[in-house]
Amino acid sequence: MASFLEFLDEEDSEFFGAKLRPARACGKSVVPRVRAFRTVRTCWSGAASARRLLMPARETEAIILKTFPLGEADRVVSFLGRSSGRMRGVAAGARRLKNRFGSTLELLSHVQVWYVERETRELVRIQQADLLESFHKAQSDYGLSTGLAVVSEIAELVLPEREVSEPMFRLILLVTREIERRGNWELPLSYFAFWTVRLGGWLPRFDRCSSCQKAFGADAAFCDRRHGGLYCNQCRRADMKPLQREASELAERFTGERLDRIATEKVSVASARELRAAALAWIEFNVERRLTTPELLETA
Numbered sequence: 001m002a003s004f005l006e007f008l009d010e011e012d013s014e015f016f017g018a019k020l021r022p023a024r025a026c027g028k029s030v031v032p033r034v035r036a037f038r039t040v041r042t043c044w045s046g047a048a049s050a051r052r053l054l055m056p057a058r059e060t061e062a063i064i065l066k067t068f069p070l071g072e073a074d075r076v077v078s079f080l081g082r083s084s085g086r087m088r089g090v091a092a093g094a095r096r097l098k099n100r101f102g103s104t105l106e107l108l109s110h111v112q113v114w115y116v117e118r119e120t121r122e123l124v125r126i127q128q129a130d131l132l133e134s135f136h137k138a139q140s141d142y143g144l145s146t147g148l149a150v151v152s153e154i155a156e157l158v159l160p161e162r163e164v165s166e167p168m169f170r171l172i173l174l175v176t177r178e179i180e181r182r183g184n185w186e187l188p189l190s191y192f193a194f195w196t197v198r199l200g201g202w203l204p205r206f207d208r209c210s211s212c213q214k215a216f217g218a219d220a221a222f223c224d225r226r227h228g229g230l231y232c233n234q235c236r237r238a239d240m241k242p243l244q245r246e247a248s249e250l251a252e253r254f255t256g257e258r259l260d261r262i263a264t265e266k267v268s269v270a271s272a273r274e275l276r277a278a279a280l281a282w283i284e285f286n287v288e289r290r291l292t293t294p295e296l297l298e299t300a
């Protein structure tokens with residue numbers, strides 16, 4: 001894990017070695033680093049809201065994972081809070097033409113959000129969101145946004161609700177930045193899928209068959225979404241896809257190098273695709289769901 005630690009900057013290295021943990025029941029105990037720092041200032045109408053007036057707002061740095069309409073004026077927003085984990089909240093009025101959220105709720109926007117927990121309700125109330133970092137180019141380009149959609153769908157599937165995941169937070173941010181910077185999702189998406197599998201603890205051995213243990217050597221390995229491993233030519237099922245030696249070497253590079261230091265032109269597109277396909281298959285196998293967004297991928 002040493003290299004991933006390095007790519008995620010020098011700060012907060014204690015997170016490494018931390019794997020995605022299995023989902024467990026929601027509870028306030030899993031959001032220890034959320035700071036309750038100020039009181040709701042929104043003007044509430046009605047006497048019943050007097051109590052809520054004093055309910056403290058929480059603040060967290062966050063990545064917007066997804067939004068969908070709620071009624072005529074509101075949006076439900078799924079976000080990954082750095083200090084809260086993945087949460088869902090209501091952004092009241094966000095569908096109105098002029099609203100206080102502006103462009104902060106775009107796919108994978110990096111924001112600071114203020115929200116209020118609502119007793120007995122699963123959805124928090126999002127009061128305010130400030131843009132920390134814009135990925136406007138990727139968000140507004142159809143081809144690039146198909147890449148962002150894959151990141152978003154996978155994050156929604158693998159991240160348990162309300163569990164802090166610093167490695168995934170940094171991985172998503174790094175990959176989104178790189179899609180924006182390169183104007184291309186090929187390599188960033190392969191990197192994202194590979195590291196998601198790795199952080200999930202789902203990576204098979206790349207040097208020998210998961211079934212008979214025979215070393216692959218220079219031969220291709222094989223995989224599909226119905227099996228978690230990598231198989232030799234003898235053990236493979238008929239419709240498994242190959243992972244050539246070059247794609248395995250790319251996996252080694254991903255393990256040891258930061259994405260922003262890997263030049264697009266130094267990597268074969270075929271290897272990046274093979275490794276991405278394998279990683280997506282392992283994700284599907286482990287979450288027991290079919291991903292829908294990879295089929296929509298379009299190059300810009």
Ligand SMILES: [Zn+2]
Pocket residue numbers: 209210211212213214231232233234235236
């Ligand atoms: Zn075998």
